Amino acid sequence: SMSSLRQYSQSSVLPLPMTRNPYTMPTISAFCTEDNVSECISYINREVSSLGFPLLCTESNNGPELNLVAVLNNVYNLLQLHRRCLQTVEDIEVEQVKSNSNMDYLQLSNTRLKDQLELSKRENTGLLERERQLQLKVKSLHNCLKNEKEEVQKLQSIIASRATQYNHDMKRKEREFGKLKERLNQLLIDKKDKKQTFEVLNYVGRSDGKRSLWKTGKTEARHEGEMYKTLLNDYDSRHKDLLMENAELKKVLQQMKRDMVTILSPRKPKDEVCDSSRESLELSCEHAREQLTNSIRQQWRRLKSHVERLDSQASLVGERANMNAIPKEVHEEEMDRLKLEIQQYKDFIHTQQQLLQQQLNSPCDDETASLLNDCYMQEEKERLKEDWKSFEEKRKNFEAERRNFTEAAIRLSHERKAFEEDRATWLKHQFLNLTPFGDQMKPQMSKSQSALSGCK
C-alpha cells in the first residue's frame, strides 16, 4: 500500500482512471482505501494548501484528525472553484461558438471577396485586352491616315502637274488663236489673197515607172483587196510561227513526259510509246492536248514526290555518314599504316631480289667463282678444324679422366685388400686372445681364418 501511494504522489498529475469525458466525475474508489488513508490525507493536504485552502486534516497525538470545518470549507471552496470553472468553461464555450460563427462569417466573406477579386481580375484582363485591341486599332488607323495623307499628297501633286499641263496647253492654244485672229485680220485688210502656186519645169515620171491611174471604183476595190491581202499574209505568217512554236513546245513536253516516265519506272515496258504516237496524230485535238497536259502534270507530280523522297533519303544517309565519321578516321589511319607496311615489305623484297640477282649474276667469272668457292671451303675447313680441335681436346680430357679413374680404382682395390688383411689379422689376434680353449678353437680358427682368408 505504501508503494502504490508513492506511485501516485510522485506524479504531478492525478493518474486516476478517468473516462473520456472530463466533465463526468471520476471514480475515486481507487484513490483512497482503508490502507492508504494517511497518505491520502497528506496528499490532499498538500494539494489544498497549494490551492490556498486550509488544511483538511491536521496531525495530532491521537492520529490524523479530520477538521470538519476545514473539510467543509474545502469542499465548499472546491465547489466554488468547480462552479467557477464550469462558468469559465461555459464562457469559453460561448466564446468558442462566437468565434466559430465569426470564423464562418469571415470565411464566407473571404470566399465572397475572393470571388469578387476573381471577377475584378477577369474584368481587368478583359479591359486590358480591349485596351490592347483599341491600341492596335489606333495604330492601324494612324497607318491608314498616313497612307491617306500620302495618297492625298500624291493626288495633289498629280493635280498640280495636270493643271500645269492644262495651263500650258491653254496658253499655247490661246497664242495660236491669237495668231489666227491676227492672220484673219490681216487677210481681211489685205483683201489680196496670195493663192497657192505650183511651178515646175516639167513633170517627172513615177518612181516605179508606171503611169498613174484614175481613181475609180476598181482602184478602190483593188486597194481594199491589197490591204486585206497584207493583213492576211501577216496573219498567215503569224499563224505559221505559232504553229511551229506549238509543235516545238509539244515535242518538248512529250520528251519531258517520256523522260519523266523512264526516270520513275525504268523497268516498265514501253507501252507508252504507242500512246505518244497516237497523240502525235491528233496534235490539234483539244482532247489530246488536255490529255498531254494532264499526263505531264501527273508525271511531274510523281517526279516531284520521287525527288522529295530521294532528298529525305539523302539527308538520312548524310546523317548516317556523319555517325560513321569517327571509325572512318580510324580506318584511314589503319589504311595509311598498312600502306606504309606494304611499302616497307616491298622495299625489303626489292633489296632481297637485288641481292639475289647479284648472287646469280656474279658467277660469270670462273676464277673468281672458284676463288669464292675456295674461300667458302676454306671457311668450312677452318670451322671443321676448330671443331676437331675442340673434339680432340675433349677426348684427351676424357682419356685423362678415365686413366685417373682407373688408377684411382686400382689404388682403391689395393687399399681395400690391405684393409681386409689388416682386419683379418686383427680379428685373428682378437680371437686368439679372447677364447680359453685356445686349442679347441684352433680348428675353428683355422676355419675362420680360412673363411677370412677366403674373403680376400
Next chain:
Amino acid sequence: MNFSEVFKQSNQLCRVSPDGKYLATCVQYRLVVRDVNTLQILHLYTCLDQIVHMEWSSDSLFILCAMYKRGLVQVWSLEQPDWYCKIDEGSIGLVSSRWSPDGRHILNTTEFHLRVTVWSLCTKAVSYIKYPKACQKGIDFSRDGCYMALAERRDCRDYVSVFVCDDWHLLRHFETETQDLAGVEWSPNGCVLAVWDSCLEYKVLLYSLDGRLLSTFSAYEWSLGIKSLAWSPSSQFLAIGSYDGKVRILNHITWKKVTEFDHPASINNTKAVVYKEVERKPVVGSADLSIQQHITMGSTLFNTQSKYEICPLPVQVPVVKPDLDRANPKVGVSSMAFSSDNRYLATKNGGFQVQSVTWHCSGDSLILLGKEQLCLCYMEVGEEEEEDDDVK
C-alpha cells in the same frame, strides 16, 4: 582615223542620201551637194530664203528645201541640175513639209494646221486633207511606203485617216478613243497602227490596218503618261516609255505587258555594266617653254582626253531634279531605240543631254548624239542586257 576639213552648215541640215552616195548640206540659202567619198561639190543650188528644212527623196534623185517663213518649198533634181520646182503656199503659210515615200509627192502642212496639201511632181493632181491634228506625231508612213496614217481632229474628237500613198485614196477613217491624240506610228510590218494619247492620259490603242481596234493598254491613271513609243523591228514588241521613268513592253499576240524596265537612281543589278566617262585634262607645262612647244601644247590643251571606265556596283546615277512645275517636265523616258536584230533596247530617261540614240543596222553599235558631242558605243558580242544611257 582621218578627218576632213571643216565645212560650214546652218540649222544642222546635213543629210547623206538614202543610196549613200551624196552628202547634202545647207548653208543659209544655199544647198550644197557633195560626193560622199571625195567631198567634191557636185551641185550647188540657191534657194529664195534661208532653208529651214531639207530632205532627200527616197530614191535619192530629188532634194526638198523648205522655207517656212516665206511659205516656200523648192525641189531640186540631181539628175537634171537645171530642173526646178517651186511650191508657194501663199497666204496660207507653211509649218511643215515632207516627202511621200515614193519620192514624187510633197506634203505641206499649212499654218494653223488648216490642211495638208499633197502636191504631185508627176501629175497636176493636188489633194487636200482637212483638219490634220497638230500633235507630237500626226503623220506616219508605213515602212513599205504603201499607207499613210494621219491624225485628225474635228468637233473636239480625234480621228485617224489611213490613205493609200499610191493615189491618196482614203482607205479608212475612224474615230479613236483618245482624249487628246498625241501620235500615230505604224508597226514595221505595216499591219498595226499604234495610237497614243497625250501625257495627261496613259493610253495606247492598237488598230489593225483595216481600222479595227485590236487592243487598248493603260498602265495607270492620272499621273503623266506616255512620253515615247518604239516598235521592235520584227513588230513583235511595242516599247512604251512614260513619265514615271519606266519602259513597258507589250507583245504583239496578246497586247499585254510582258515586262517593264525601270531606271533606278542607284544601279544594283549584278548583270549590269556601267561605263562612266572619265575626263583627263593634260597637264599645263611651265612658262619657259619655247613658242613651238606652246603651239603643239595648245592643240592638246583643248583636246581633253576622255576614256570610259567600268564602275563598280552599286552606281549612283547623277540625277538633276527637274522642275516639276513646268509643263512637259524633263522626266521620264524620252527616247528609245531597238537594235535592228531585236536584241537590245536603248533608252534615255530623265534630263540627260542626249538628243538622239541611233543604232547601227548591224545592231552592234549605237551613236549617242548630244548637243556638242557624239559618242559611239560598241556592244560586246554575247551580252544580252538592256543598256542604259549613263553617258554624261
